Amino acid sequence: MLPKVNQILYMQVNSVDPEEAQQEYKSRIADINENYMSLEVPLHVGTGKLKRLYAGDQINAYYITEGGVKNYFNTVILGFKEEVIRLVLIKPPEPEQITKVQRRNFLRVPAELEIAVKVTEQVMFTAITDDVGGGGISFLCEGRMPVKNHDMIVCWLLLPFRNGAIDHANFKGEVVRIKALENGKLIVMVQFAEIADVERQKVIRFCFERQLDFRKR
Known part of the structure; x- marks a missing residue:
């Protein structure tokens, strides 16, 4: 419409x-x-x-x-x-x-972005996303990382935009699923639990721009 x-x-x-x-x-x-x-x-x-x-x-x-x-x-x-x-x-x-x-069905796009993950005050690491959306993200990490289902994690996601600007979106997420891959790594699926609207809009803006890039290929 x-x-x-x-x-x-x-x-x-x-x-x-x-x-x-x-x-x-x-x-x-x-x-x-x-x-x-x-x-x-x-x-x-x-x-x-x-x-x-x-x-x-x-x-x-x-x-x-x-x-x-x-x-x-x-x-x-x-x-x-x-x-x-x-x-x-x-x-x-x-x-x-x-x-x-739609709020209940956010666009998701494949994207390899840097993300910093804080599980506890003692456990922090960086990873690479597998996909990104307005409702959550998934990322790849080493199998030794102590992450489990229902963990509440704090994340900082690096977002490069088409105009050359680079920004960060920070949020608190809940781990909803973990899948072990054949190469020994984990794919960790996270839904946003606490995220400011302005932070969510950054993620949606990135997804929208990425989708436009895919359409032009």
Whole structure:
């Protein structure tokens, strides 16, 4: 389902500044045509401050439809239009560019990312992920690592983005399954138990970008 007039659009600006890339803004869709989508000037979700944008800015955006489904797409600022209020013009998404993510069924993508894992104050190690999603991750580690089902672990996940920025997402996860591989390693499947929404959005953003990369191959 494509976005509609008066719908709220949430967005993050691709930036080489990791702190800026984490900030989330929201805006009301004022008009849609085949050439552009016009938005009210975005406001910061936390502070309510206006966001100054520039033509050419790359945007990661989503809107929410029935059932709590978040519809993600990438777009770009085309320019501005002065009416009763100043409007921001963005490139409208094509239907095939929209990725749907429901809270109970987050997109998962294969990815080899570095992750630091803390089991206890005495047990910490690094590993490589096997896949990543908005609801959890799985990683590969040596068979000697003392990890077991239902362990609560603290993790720091390294996330490289398409714009060259590198960020971390930290979360507390529960080990839900462990599988021993023939090479002696373990694949550990973890679901997020405690994760801030801004941290989850980083992971979802990475998954969305990775899925776009797969589609282009």
